[in-house]
Amino acid sequence: MIELKGLHKSYITGNNKLHVLKGLDLIIEQGELISVMGSSGSGKSTLLNVLGILDSYDEGYYKLNNTLMNNLTEKKAAHYRNNMIGFVFQSFNLISFKNAMENVALPLYYQGVSRKKRNQIALEYLDRMGLKEWADHMPNELSGGQMQRVAIARSMISKPKVILADEPTGALDSTTSLEVMDLFREINSSGITIIIVTHEKDISEKTDRIIYLKDGIIESEFISKN
Amino acid sequence: MFDKEKWQEIFSSLKNNKMRTTLTVFGVFWGIFMLIIMLGLGMGFKSMIQEGFGDFATNSLLIWPQQTTKAYKGFPRNRRYMFTNEDVQTIKEKFPEIEFIAPKLRAFGSEGANNATRGTKTGAFSVEGTFPEYNLIDPSKIISGRFVNNVDIKEYKKVAVIGKYVKDVLFDKDENPIGEYIKINGIYFQVVGVLTKGASNISLGSDKDRSIVIPLTTFQKVYNRGNEVGFCAVTAVKEANIAQVQQKINTFLRSRHSIAPDDEQAVGGFNLAKEFKKIFKMITGIGILIWIVGTATLLAGVIGVSNIMLVVVKERTKEIGIQRALGATPFKIMNNIITEAIFLTASSGYMGIVLGVGVIELIKMIANNSGSDNPFFTHAGVNLNVALMALFILVIFGVFAGFIPAKRAISIKPIDALRDE
Ligand SMILES: Nc1ncnc2c1ncn2[C@@H]1O[C@H](COP(=O)(O)OP(=O)(O)OP(=O)(O)O)[C@@H](O)[C@H]1O
Ligand SMILES: [Mg+2]
Numbered sequence: 001m002i003e004l005k006g007l008h009k010s011y012i013t014g015n016n017k018l019h020v021l022k023g024l025d026l027i028i029e030q031g032e033l034i035s036v037m038g039s040s041g042s043g044k045s046t047l048l049n050v051l052g053i054l055d056s057y058d059e060g061y062y063k064l065n066n067t068l069m070n071n072l073t074e075k076k077a078a079h080y081r082n083n084m085i086g087f088v089f090q091s092f093n094l095i096s097f098k099n100a101m102e103n104v105a106l107p108l109y110y111q112g113v114s115r116k117k118r119n120q121i122a123l124e125y126l127d128r129m130g131l132k133e134w135a136d137h138m139p140n141e142l143s144g145g146q147m148q149r150v151a152i153a154r155s156m157i158s159k160p161k162v163i164l165a166d167e168p169t170g171a172l173d174s175t176t177s178l179e180v181m182d183l184f185r186e187i188n189s190s191g192i193t194i195i196i197v198t199h200e201k202d203i204s205e206k207t208d209r210i211i212y213l214k215d216g217i218i219e220s221e222f223i224s225k226n
Numbered sequence: 227m228f229d230k231e232k233w234q235e236i237f238s239s240l241k242n243n244k245m246r247t248t249l250t251v252f253g254v255f256w257g258i259f260m261l262i263i264m265l266g267l268g269m270g271f272k273s274m275i276q277e278g279f280g281d282f283a284t285n286s287l288l289i290w291p292q293q294t295t296k297a298y299k300g301f302p303r304n305r306r307y308m309f310t311n312e313d314v315q316t317i318k319e320k321f322p323e324i325e326f327i328a329p330k331l332r333a334f335g336s337e338g339a340n341n342a343t344r345g346t347k348t349g350a351f352s353v354e355g356t357f358p359e360y361n362l363i364d365p366s367k368i369i370s371g372r373f374v375n376n377v378d379i380k381e382y383k384k385v386a387v388i389g390k391y392v393k394d395v396l397f398d399k400d401e402n403p404i405g406e407y408i409k410i411n412g413i414y415f416q417v418v419g420v421l422t423k424g425a426s427n428i429s430l431g432s433d434k435d436r437s438i439v440i441p442l443t444t445f446q447k448v449y450n451r452g453n454e455v456g457f458c459a460v461t462a463v464k465e466a467n468i469a470q471v472q473q474k475i476n477t478f479l480r481s482r483h484s485i486a487p488d489d490e491q492a493v494g495g496f497n498l499a500k501e502f503k504k505i506f507k508m509i510t511g512i513g514i515l516i517w518i519v520g521t522a523t524l525l526a527g528v529i530g531v532s533n534i535m536l537v538v539v540k541e542r543t544k545e546i547g548i549q550r551a552l553g554a555t556p557f558k559i560m561n562n563i564i565t566e567a568i569f570l571t572a573s574s575g576y577m578g579i580v581l582g583v584g585v586i587e588l589i590k591m592i593a594n595n596s597g598s599d600n601p602f603f604t605h606a607g608v609n610l611n612v613a614l615m616a617l618f619i620l621v622i623f624g625v626f627a628g629f630i631p632a633k634r635a636i637s638i639k640p641i642d643a644l645r646d647e
Contacts, residue, residue, distance in 0.1 A: 054641040082553020097238035110553040
């Protein structure tokens with residue numbers, strides 16, 4: 001499903017070049033639930049951004065669903081992001097002037113689904129998140145956990161192949177974090193691949209496979225006992 | 227068509243910054259408002275000038291004899307001469323580009339002495355002898371009766387067409403002057419018509435209301451002027467170049483009157499067509515100036531919109547990043563921003579147009595109600611095409627105003643946009 005080979009990525013700021021990913025190899029199968037760990041600055045977010053076609057890479061290759069993700073036009077990239085990838089961010093990233101339902105429905109809007117239809121689908125997803133009553137609330141009227149569940153619903157609505165979550169529980173308390181993880185597990189059981197970047201051991205332990213990044217490569221890997 | 231997601235976005239940024247939006251919108255509003263007002267009054271100004279010309283033949287020319295300035299063929303310089311009936315006749319036959327030629331002779335009541343009387347009523351007026359054609363070149367309005375005609379000319383008839391003021395002086399209020407007799411310099415003339423100034427504000431010499439027009443031939447006979455002619459009004463056919471016609475006539479007259487061929491001063495002339503052209507050029511110039519000034523003002527407003535859109539794009543960077551992560555294409559993003567710019571310019575411009583047209587119509591209404599006949603106000607107006615054109619220009623400007631900010635918005639990598647705080 002996801003295939004990375006010899007992936008290199010450097011950031012260039014002014015005259016400095018910061019080599020972050022140094023020849024990363026990684027294969028992820030369809031339906032896996034994976035967590036990525038590593039110390040701060042080890043390149044976890046960088047990796048996730050490359051996987052999400054939000055950022056480019058320098059060397060090696062990245063194949064998503066057997067398609068090479070390289071030198072894409074922005075239009076193509078937008079298409080892949082829309083159809084194959086769902087994002088969940090640490091800071092939720094909901095659109096402030098749209099209510100919960102409209103936020104969830106947004107990816108379908110970019111697919112050209114009619115307003116009535118996409119809102120109806122969005123309601124179903126909110127219902128699955130237990131947020132049906134909050135559908136017409138604006139983001140600033142929701143708690144962190146509720147916002148993250150709205151964001152998760154939004155990441156799922158276009159039925160992506162993979163959901164990329166960068167520290168999705170970073171802004172939540174531990175109880176809420178575990179609830180969110182339960183949600184991810186449930187979504188994963190429907191066959192969607194999920195990659196979660198986290199610092200917390202008890203979060204990573206909820207996933208099936210844990211990858212440790214260090215010095216731009218995968219230092220070690222564990223299969224969880226779940 | 228009505229895309230709620232898009233308009234939600236547009237209105238949210240407008241609503242969040244009401245003051246900023248108002249100020250921006252005001253720039254465009256003011257630009258188009260001024261443009262419309264200037265165009266409206268420009269139209270009034272144009273009608274004012276055009277009505278001033280009225281039905282005066284524009285392709286026309288006046289010529290008159292002056293003193294020679296060069297000795298020639300044994301004649302000394304500073305010689306006085308006159309045009310003659312034969313000159314007029316020959317010119318008419320010789321130059322087909324001439325439409326009408328009307329000779330004229332004039333005499334005044336000498337130094338305040340009254341020259342026209344009827345019973346005990348008396349007054350001093352300008353007396354002019356002319357041809358019927360004159361009324362086709364510099365038309366008077368015939369209030370009653372008729373103008374001088376060809377029979378009058380041929381038969382030296384003692385008939386007179388009197389100005390409105392002359393009638394008021396020589397006749398009682400409810401008297402009908404037609405057919406009555408008046409005495410001009412001691413000779414009886416029958417009144418055949420009453421005239422007043424025509425639609426044109428152009429006045430050649432005397433006030434028409436205060437003059438008496440008689441046949442040229444009669445004039446020459448009564449005043450002992452032989453076959454002399456004072457000056458001629460000439461109109462050329464439409465296709466002809468009046469300046470060339472003037473040159474031809476002058477050359478012809480110089481050779482006929484033994485004047486040096488290079489004595490430009492000997493034949494006086496006034497090319498009305500040239501003057502008309504100058505004025506029309508000026509009107510066109512003013513029109514162009516209005517568009518330039520108006521469009522520049524408008525442009526300033528539009529640049530304001532463009533600036534604000536840049537700020538909006540900057541503020542919305544993160545949001546745009548989110549949208550792109552969710553699959554919004556660059557086209558979609560640009561489309562939203564350009565639509566917003568068009569919406570801002572077009573809606574504020576529309577208000578400017580409506581208010582501008584409203585003010586112009588109000589001026590017109592007030593002018594009409596107060597009985598003003600000044601076309602500057604009564605004929606002020608904005609025609610629909612101009613308003614639509616202005617609106618069209620606004621939309622085009624809106625596209626431009628949105629384009630640079632839109633380009634800026636998608637030039638940022640999605641990941642950088644997402645990182646923006
Ligand atoms: N846009 C950028 N420009 C320059 N350097 C960057 C950029 N993004 C990240 N870096 C640098 O690259 C390195 C890896 O960053 P990255 O965000 O991938 O780390 P991370 O593993 O996600 O860390 P954290 O756990 O703190 O989120 C860091 O040293 C960071 O400073
Ligand atoms: Mg990170």
